[in-house]
Amino acid sequence: MDAELPAGTSEAWAALSADPALVERVSYGGPSDGLPARLPVMELARATVAACALAAAELTAVRTGRQVPRVRVDDGAVATAFLSDRLVAVDGRAWTTFAPLSRFWRAADGWVRTHANYPHHRARLLAALGLPGDAGADAVGDVIAGRRAVDVEETVYAAGGLAVAARGAQEWAAHEQGALVAGQPLLTLEAVGEGGPTRAWSRISGTPLLPCAGLRVLDLTRVLAGPVATRTLALLGADVLRIDAPHLPESQEAHNDTGMGKRSTTLDLGDSRDHRVFEDLLRGADVVVTGYRPGALDRFGLSPEALAERRPGLVVAQLSAWGRYGPWHERRGFDSLVQAATGIAALEGSDGEPGALPAQALDHGTGYLLAAAVLRALTEQHRRDGGGTRLARLALTQTAHWLVHGLTKTPERERGFAPERRLTETDSPMGRLRHALPPVSYEDGPVNWARPPGRWGTDPAAWVAA
Known part of the structure; x- marks a missing residue:
């Protein structure tokens, strides 16, 4: 393990209430100049991906009965993944990520x-x-x-x-x-309900080793952090079904990036028939991930307390922009807005004009932390033979605070970042899709998603048959 690097990884791993000794299973390499910035963006990216990969390796060990696989974090792959929304293309056509009035x-x-x-x-x-x-x-x-x-x-x-x-x-x-925000931890992970049915864990074997095999994830998230998290769970073998309201528009270009490995459907939870379909899906779910404003989904019975009562043993992960506290807790938000509000844009600016991070790093970093929290919750449930409902909560502002006040820049170890080395192409319903390879990597783990994204909102509202 590179002695000068583990501080950020150790901090993220500690926030997940995990065994600190497991950080020794992580090693690092690759060009570290892919996300140049005044702030320690590369350190944020490396640490969040490392924590996620280590959480996947830990759950893999739980489900195989083996030692925790070794984790390798390649900085080039990490930087490319953090730029995935800018690098994705269909038939050579890239996506313009910001509209003219977003500036x-x-x-x-x-x-x-x-x-x-x-x-x-x-x-x-x-x-x-x-x-x-x-x-x-x-x-x-x-x-x-x-x-x-x-x-x-x-x-x-x-x-x-x-x-x-x-x-x-x-x-x-x-x-x-x-x-x-300054008084909040990087994330929280807690039990919110006792008991519940014992999860029918089965041993996994073969290659690749998929720690989320057999698990079902309801994905109620939108651009960008939540979909990055659920995209990662899909990589690790979960059956991920994204659900959107039919009246809310979504960008197919965004889905081309974050829909890897997942299926996508639309349901109007205010419609009684669609709500019954959702309740049927919930009864079969193991994980629910939400990315709407705090409280926005409570009227549909999706508060953590209501979910714990109706579906004991569920893992619930909630993401927000500004946190579930304070005068801004009900406000909508995106990475770019959080950068501007928290001083990041000022720190990255010059000549009196605000700047920006080299990637939507708050989104991507929080997404990998969110996936890591789900994986750790699953591990803790297994160790406690069910362990009740688990709740993870994260916010972009808390990740921003860690970036500005908690992380330290480290010298570049190796130059020569070339994103094309970590890109691949595959056929998809939209055309020839170019996308970033996943940065989450551990011994005998997956190297790519099992399926490309489909057309947004067109899949059946049903789980894949076991």
């Missing part, structure tokens, strides 16, 4: 970051600014330039849109939400 704008007293990739977010942004639905960037820029950044933030959020004032790290620390 920084100069306000009267600073900067504002907006997110308007989805049509409904674009419409709400324009309405909040008093602009017609066909307004373009020039009109938006003129309106924002005449207003204070915080006023734009409050006005747009009140209209259901997405905008944040760009703050410095000290300004965020003094903000009520930022001060609360």
